Amino acid sequence: MLKRKMYEKLLDWKNNRGQHCLLIKGARQVGKTYIVREFGKSEYKSFIEINFLEHPEFKIIFDGDRSAETIFKNISYNIPNVKLVPHKTLLFLDEIQKCANARTALKFLAQDERFDVIASGSLLGLAYGRDDDKEVEEIESIPVGYEKPIMMYPLDFEEFLWAYGYGKDTISYLKxxxxxxxxxPEQINEKYLSLIREYIVVGGMPEVVADFMENKDFSRVQEIQDKVLASYADDISQHAKGSEKVKVRSCYDSIPRQLARENKKFKYSEIEKKAAARKFGDSIQWLSDASMVNICLNTTTPQLPLKAYEKDNEFKVYMNDTGLLMALYGFTTKQALLNNKLKGAAKGGIYENLVAQMLIQRGYSLHYYKPDDNSELEFVIEKDMEIAPVEVKAGNTATVSLDRFIERFGSANAYKVAGSNVGINGVKLTIPHYMVMFL
Incomplete structure (x- = not known):
């Protein structure tokens, strides 16, 4: 079993849940179902799983009266050998988007408090009415205030190190x-720069990581990543509505090209000549809602709150998993990156995608800053009640944009993320790529 940080979050919810069911969101294949099963079997006397995709016949449990008493009676009627032990049972409602009544019933299950309830499902971020899957049902009433949403992401770099066998003490020493x-120490720094390159290529999808740790075979990595990408393509064809199917797929397929340009601002013209937001804007939003991409918006003013100064017509689009981006670039590009031989603008885009993914996993929202003077900062983040600029370098070149930002705004903390070692110059802290996990 891969050790996941989500397990601790589940424990925290169990111990402090109050009148809340847990709703786990996230992209397909990030390990939502697996972690809940392990949690339920390890932490509860009784674990009940209802998967509405595999067993649509169980929808009848939530028909009619939605009181907790009736629901639990219906469970005992319809599921053989079920054990409902008060305060020691976890009910897991998987693929809950297939049963609108079950989502509505979360309110009454939360109020009842006798049993813990976790819900999850594919593409839960999609607004109802934007999903073309005829089996996805529109909710009569969303249980606002009674469900606690939480996002699950691919394995972060620290979890990748755990899978490799590196323990708490080793990572604390690094921190x-x-x-x-x-x-x-130079030998240690080179070791972790090499490991972060492996993480870039393997990515954080649990099935990919688990197989890599067992076999250390990059060909198998590519095969499993191709399978994940195929499932994403299936999601687009099944869930995007009508003519959006082709447009969503075209937007997604363009991301490797967009990130390989010197200017990585997303351009609709990269998809179709003279195309505009009017045609493809909804498709980008669909990909974001499906958690398949991470959006980074330009901000006109690097001040708190960054959201107040967003330019929603200027943005970058990053893949939710850098390993999947590398799979789209192909095996030869992976080899070049692993050997630190890759050159060109695509290399910069890969490292930007890595840092974007790591920042999201750390809980930051994504913004970049591009004033009119042609300089650009890859990221600006809200940290310690200040705006902290972050410039990303695939290698270890000069930080012209970061230096200009510091001179103009007088930042208390500024970060250069590079393929180098730790260094300090005034307020500017240089850190190697792998240390973004501590940011």
């Missing part, structure tokens, strides 16, 4: 250099 702003 000490980030905290003290001292250089990491």
């Amino acid at each position: 000490s250099f980030y905290d003290t702003k001292e250089k990491v």
Whole structure:
């Protein structure tokens, strides 16, 4: 079993849930179902799983009277050998988008408090009415205030290190250099720069990581990633509405090209000549709602709150998993990156995608800053009640844009993320790529 941070979050919810059911969102294949099963079997005397995709006949449990008493009676009628042990049972409602009545019933299950309830499903971020799957039902009443939504992402780099066998003490030792702003011993630094390159290629999809840790075979990595990408393509064809199917797929397929340009701002013309937001804007939103991509918006003013100064017509689009981006680039590009031989603008886009993914996993929202003077900062983040600029370098070149930003705005903290070691120059802290996990 891969160790996941989500497990601790589930434990925290169990111990402090109050009148809340947990609603786990996230892209397909990030391990939502697996982690809940392991949690339920390990932490509860009784674990009941209802998957509405595999067993649509169980929808009848939530028909009619939606009181908790009736629902639990219906469960006992319809599921053989079920054990409902008060305060020691976890009910897992998977693929809940297939049963609108079950989603509505979360309110009454939460109020009842006798049994813990977790719900999850594919593409839960899609607004009802935007999903073309005829089996996805529109909710009569969303249980606002009674469900606690939480996002699950692919494995982050720290979880990748756990899978490799690196423990808490090793990672704490590594973090000490980030905290003290001292250089990491060169041999150790090179080791982790090599490991972050492996993480870029393998990515964080659990099935891919688990197979890689067992076999250390990059050909098998590519095969499993291709399978994940095929499932994403199936999701688009099944869930995007009408003519949006082709447009959503075209937008998704364009991302590797968009990130390989020097200017990585998303351009509709990269999809179709003279195309505009009017045609493809909804498709980008669909991909974001499906958690298949991460959107990074330009901000006109690097001040709190960044959301107040967003330019929603200027943005970058990153893949939700850098390993999937590498799979689209192909095996030869993976080889070049692993050997640190890759050159050109595509390399910069790959490292930007990596940092975007790591920042999202750390809980930051994504913004970049591009004023009119042609300089650009890949990311600006809200950290410690300040705006902190982050410039990303695939190698270790000069930080012209970051230096201009510091000079103009006088930042208290600024970060250069590069393929180098830790270094400090005034307020500018240089950190190697892998240390974004501590940011």
